[in-house]
C-alpha cells in the first residue's frame with residue numbers, strides 16, 4: 076500500500092476501529108469516514124476505469140462520485156459520505172468488473 | 179382538507195430558516211437533506227464524538243453557526259425531517275426521494291429548494307492526479323474530519339474560499355506550500371465600492387490575507403496555472419504557475435486544493451422546469467426568480483440560498499426566510515409585509531457584495547482557450563479538451579448539449595458539475611462565439627447515482 080495521503084491534525088484520541096482494505100487490515104478511528112480511514116493509511120481509493128491512473132476522490136461532499144469503493148459482495152459505497160465501521164471490508168476495484176475501457 | 183404540504187430540500191442556513199418560518203406559521207414542513215447531520219456546507223457539523231469547539235471550526239462565523247444549529251435542533255419536533263435522503267428527481271408535481279433502498283414520491287403545494295453550491299472548476303493539466311481536491315473538499319476534510327488533504331498543500335484558484343480555507347489550514351497546523359490566486363490584486367480595488375457594502379465581511383477577508391502572509395506562506399496574485407505535476411499511481415508532486423512577469427514558478431506539494439469560487443446546484447430547479455437566464459457578470463446560466471425567490475416554473479417553486487445564486491451564508495438565511503414568506507403568502511396565509519420588505523433589502527445588500535466578489539475574483543474564462551488539447555476536461559470519463567474541439571470540427575456541434583452527446587463531456591458520474599462551465603467556455607472559444615450561445619448542460623434525473631438496488635428495480 077502506498078504512503079498515507081491525508082494527515083490527521085486533531086481529534087486523535089478517539090477509539091480505534093479496524094477495517095480490511097483489499098485484504099489488508101488497517102487501523103482507523105471511530106467517526107472517520109471510509110475515505111479518511113483509507114487515505115490516512117494509503118494513498119489512493121480506486122483504479123480509474125478510463126486510464127491507467129489511480130483516484131483519491133475530489134469533492135468530499137458527495138457530488139463528484141470519484142470515491143467509489145465496493146464491499147466484497149459488490150455493493151457500491153461512496154467513501155466520502157460513508158461512515159467507517161469496525162470490521163468493515165472493502166475493495167478498491169469493482170468485484171467481477173472487467174475493465175473494458177482500461178489501458 | 180388537511181394543511182398545505184410544504185417541502186424544503188436542503189438543511190443548510192437557507193433551508194433551516196425557511197423551515198423555521200413555515201413552522202412559525204403553524205405548518206409542518208417536510209425537510210429533506212442528503213447529509214447525516216443538518217447544517218449544510220458552511221456550518222457543516224463534525225461527527226458527534228469529535229470535541230473541537232465552535233471557535234476552532236467556524237472562526238468568526240461561530241456564533242452564526244451555533245444559532246443555525248440551535249435553530250434547527252429546536253425545530254426537530256415540529257418538522258418532518260428526512261436526513262440521509264436524496265431528492266433525485268422532480269417530475270409530475272412530485273418530489274422523488276431515495277434513502278438507502280427506500281423510495282418515496284411526495285406531492286407538494288409549495289416546494290422550496292435550498293440546495294446550496296459546489297465548487298466552480300477550471301481544468302488544468304494534471305488535475306486528474308490523485309491528491310488534487312476541490313477547495314470545498316479541502317475544507318470538508320478539515321472541518322468534518324480534522325485532517326489535511328496532504329502534508330504540503332498548494333491552494334490554487336480564486337475567490338474568498340481560497341483565502342479562507344488556506345488560513346484555516348494554517349491555523350489548524352497544516353503545512354501550506356503556497357496560496358496562488360489567478361485574480362490580479364488591482365481587480366480588488368475596482369471592486370472596492372461594491373465590497374464596502376459589507377465592511378465587516380471585507381475586513382475579515384483582509385485579515386485572512388494578513389494571517390497567511392504573517393506566517394511566511396508565499397501568496398501570489400495574477401498567476402496563470404501551468405500544470406499539476408506528478409505520477410498517475412502515486413499522485414501529485416508539485417504545481418507550476420506562470421507569474422505576471424512571464425516567468426514560471428514551481429512549488430513542491432503532495433496535494434492541491436483548487437477552485438474558482440462556487441456555482442449553484444440547480445439541477446432540481448431545472449427538473450422542476452424553472453426558466454434559466456444568462457448572467458453576464460459570472461458567465462453562467464442561473465434560474466429565473468423574483469426578488470422573493472418565486473421561480474419562473476409551472477408549479478409553486480421557490481429558490482433560496484446559494485442554490486439559486488451564490489451570495490453567501492448570511493444571504494442564505496435571509497433568502498430562506500423570504501422564500502418561505504412568499505410561499506406562505508401564495509398559499510393564502512397572512513404574512514408580515516414589513517418583515518418581507520426588510521428581508522428584500524438585506525438580500526439586496528448581499529447581492530451588491532457578491533457583485534464585488536465576482537469583480538475582485540473573476541472566473542478566469544480566458545484560460546479555456548489556452549488549454550492544451552491533451553488536458554483532461556471531464557475527470558469522470560477522461561474526455562480531453564481536444565476531444566471536444568475535434569467533435570465540434572467533425573460534427574459542427576456548437577452547443578453544450580450537442581457536444582455532450584457526441585463527446586460524452588458532462589455525461590460522467592458528476593453530471594458535468596465540475597466540467598460543465600469550463601466545457602461551455604472551451605466550446606465558445608473554439609467556435610469563436612459568446613459563451614451564452616454555448617448554452618448549458620441540462621440537469622438530469624437521477625441528479626446523483628442511486629443506490630444500485632433502486633437503480634435495478636426501475
Ligand SMILES: Cc1cc2nc3c(=O)[nH]c(=O)nc-3n(C[C@H](O)[C@H](O)[C@H](O)COP(=O)(O)OP(=O)(O)OC[C@H]3O[C@@H](n4cnc5c(N)ncnc54)[C@H](O)[C@@H]3O)c2cc1C
Pocket residue numbers: 136187188189190191192193210211212213217218219220221263264265266292293294295296297313314315317318342440443446482483484485490491492494625
Ligand atoms: C464545500 C463548501 C464549503 C463552504 N464553506 C464556506 C465557508 O466556510 N464560509 C462561507 O461563507 N461560505 C462557504 N461556502 C459557501 C456556502 O455555499 C454558503 O455559505 C452557505 O453554506 C449556503 O447555504 P445554503 O443553505 O444555501 O446551502 P448549503 O449550506 O450548501 O446547504 C444545502 C443543503 O442541501 C442539501 N442538498 C442539496 N441537494 C440535495 C438533494 N438533491 N437532495 C437532498 N439534499 C440536498 C445538501 O446536503 C446541503 O445540506 C461553502 C460552500 C461549499 C460548497
Ligand code: FES
Pocket residue numbers: 132133134135136137138139140141142153154155156
Ligand atoms: S469525493 Fe466526491 S463524491 Fe466522494
